[in-house]
Amino acid sequence: MRIxxxxxxxxxxxxxxxxxxxxxxxxxxSYPPSDICRYCGSRNIEKIPLINEKARLITWTIIYNAMDGxxxxxxxxxxxxxxxxxxxxxxxxLTDVLPEELQSGMLMEPVLRRIMEDGEAGLIHYGIAYRPxxxxx
Amino acid sequence: xxxxxKTGIIGWGSYIxxxxxxxxxxxxxxxxxxxxxxELNVVEKSVAGRDEDAVTMGWEAARNALQRAGINPKxxxxxxxxxxxxxxxxKPSATIxxxxxxxxxxxxxxxxxxxxxxxxEALRTSIGVVASGLVKYVLVxxxxxxxxxxxxxxEFTASSAATALIVGPREEAAxxxxxxxxxxxxxxxxxxxxxSRYPLHGEAFTGEPAYFKHIVGAVKLLFEKTGLKPEDxxxxxxxxxxxxxxxxxxxxxxxxxxxxxxxxxxxxxxxSYNSSALIGLSKILDQAKPGQRILLAPFGSGAGSDAYSIxxxxxxxxxxxxxxxxxxxxxxxxxxxxxxxxxxxGLINRIE
Numbered sequence: 001m002r003i004x005x006x007x008x009x010x011x012x013x014x015x016x017x018x019x020x021x022x023x024x025x026x027x028x029x030s031y032p033p034s035d036i037c038r039y040c041g042s043r044n045i046e047k048i049p050l051i052n053e054k055a056r057l058i059t060w061t062i063i064y065n066a067m068d069g070x071x072x073x074x075x076x077x078x079x080x081x082x083x084x085x086x087x088x089x090x091x092x093x094l095t096d097v098l099p100e101e102l103q104s105g106m107l108m109e110p111v112l113r114r115i116m117e118d119g120e121a122g123l124i125h126y127g128i129a130y131r132p133x134x135x136x137x
Numbered sequence: 138x139x140x141x142x143k144t145g146i147i148g149w150g151s152y153i154x155x156x157x158x159x160x161x162x163x164x165x166x167x168x169x170x171x172x173x174x175x176e177l178n179v180v181e182k183s184v185a186g187r188d189e190d191a192v193t194m195g196w197e198a199a200r201n202a203l204q205r206a207g208i209n210p211k212x213x214x215x216x217x218x219x220x221x222x223x224x225x226x227x228k229p230s231a232t233i234x235x236x237x238x239x240x241x242x243x244x245x246x247x248x249x250x251x252x253x254x255x256x257x258e259a260l261r262t263s264i265g266v267v268a269s270g271l272v273k274y275v276l277v278x279x280x281x282x283x284x285x286x287x288x289x290x291x292e293f294t295a296s297s298a299a300t301a302l303i304v305g306p307r308e309e310a311a312x313x314x315x316x317x318x319x320x321x322x323x324x325x326x327x328x329x330x331x332x333s334r335y336p337l338h339g340e341a342f343t344g345e346p347a348y349f350k351h352i353v354g355a356v357k358l359l360f361e362k363t364g365l366k367p368e369d370x371x372x373x374x375x376x377x378x379x380x381x382x383x384x385x386x387x388x389x390x391x392x393x394x395x396x397x398x399x400x401x402x403x404x405x406x407x408x409s410y411n412s413s414a415l416i417g418l419s420k421i422l423d424q425a426k427p428g429q430r431i432l433l434a435p436f437g438s439g440a441g442s443d444a445y446s447i448x449x450x451x452x453x454x455x456x457x458x459x460x461x462x463x464x465x466x467x468x469x470x471x472x473x474x475x476x477x478x479x480x481x482x483g484l485i486n487r488i489e
Contacts, residue, residue, distance in 0.1 A: 012236060013236065016236060016237035017237065017239060049239075071487070072187055072480060072487075073187055073188065093188075095186065095188055096154075096155045096186060098471075111193070111196075111197060112192075112193050112196040112197070112237055113188040113189065113193050114188045114189070114190060114193060114224075115188070119489055124190075124224055124225070126192065126193070126233060126237070129188065134461040134465055134466065134469060135465065135469075
């Protein structure tokens with residue numbers, strides 16, 4: 001695998017802070033961020049971070065035949081989630097969860113993780129994965 | 138007034154990975170005496186997952202500390218990361234965390250090195266830069282995915298966890314620093330050469346000439362400086378390489394074990410190196426009451442120790458529930474096999 005450095009670098013803030021865009025006209029949130037509201041076409045938008053928002057798991061897929069570079073992460077679990085306050089839909093890897101623990105509607109939170117890396121010597125690409133909420137005891 | 142008294146801990150937070158490996162399993166795999174885990178007073182050690190490292194764990198601990206502090210991340214003037222498990226040998230971990238938390242670009246950011254005591258040296262220095270007015274807040278992080286040569290006795294305890302402290306002005310502090318002292322010498326107790334994957338240790342040097350001499354040295358310096366005695370402290374937190382050394386050094390200094398046990402985390406997660414003593418402090422702050430006094434004495438091989446006297450303020454109460462506590466992370470645990478641990482920690486060699 002080869003991480004292409006310029007796009008990895010350009011997108012780092014979007015990745016680390018889970019930046020989305022909120023439409024000032026219709027109030028809906030688009031993820032990934034977009035200069036035009038995905039719902040009403042307005043250009044009157046603002047950037048908002050979703051990193052502090054919890055989300056509900058809608059659905060997921062478990063990948064047993066992962067692409068090159070992800071062999072040690074099998075099974076890779078990808079989820080589609082909806083954030084609690086801004087109702088943004090996000091597709092992201094799920095982590096710290098076993099396949100048998102997955103449930104529709106479960107509360108999850110975004111955490112910074114190693115998403116991929118270029119072998120032992122190359123760049124490490126950090127980004128967001130979702131994991132089950134840490135529950136207060 | 139000592140410079141320390143102008144500063145305090147505004148926010149604190151820790152992180153422990155979900156996965157645990159039983160020490161009994163390590164003993165079985167490598168043919169150790171089955172009683173070895175009991176002698177170390179450690180049952181399980183925490184293991185970072187395949188997508189975790191010192192940066193990701195440090196990030197989560199820092200996020201918890203920021204939630205407790207309730208400050209604007211842009212006001213942080215230094216991000217100091219103490220670790221001996223840097224994901225990059227060259228390229229700072231501190232800048233990744235600073236960027237991810239929205240602290241960049243008007244901040245200092247660097248990684249510190251002093252075995253398990255790097256974060257503590259950063260903590261003592263943070264007192265200086267905050268007291269001088271150079272910066273308002275410093276984010277200090279101790280985070281390690283501790284390495285150990287498979288089959289070495291160190292493997293029993295080398296574990297993964299992180300703790301972050303935000304140091305700032307005393308008026309805003311959940312606990313303020315009263316005084317601090319440091320004691321270092323050149324001691325060959327533990328080292329890792331530049332291109333070596335695992336550390337080595339000078340067996341006989343681990344205890345008396347390193348751990349005990351330096352912690353006792355730093356704490357006695359603190360006592361001389363302040364006139365404080367063990368009876369003046371409600372809690373004592375020492376570096377926790379295993380479950381027995383902290384209790385022994387407490388006895389040597391005159392602290393009863395009741396003052397050590399609330400901050401003793403190693404029996405449940407092993408030695409998290411730069412987070413080892415700090416996670417004990419974090420656990421105590423999670424439950425401390427205003428007015429209580431805490432002794433904190435981290436240690437790092439090579440060797441050195443710092444001693445801090447820390448007094449809890451009434452602001453601690455409003456911040457304790459603002460982020461997950463150490464206890465919450467201790468209870469979130471799932472045991473894994475030695476094989477899975479080997480995969481998670483990159484102990485199995487594959488060709489790409």
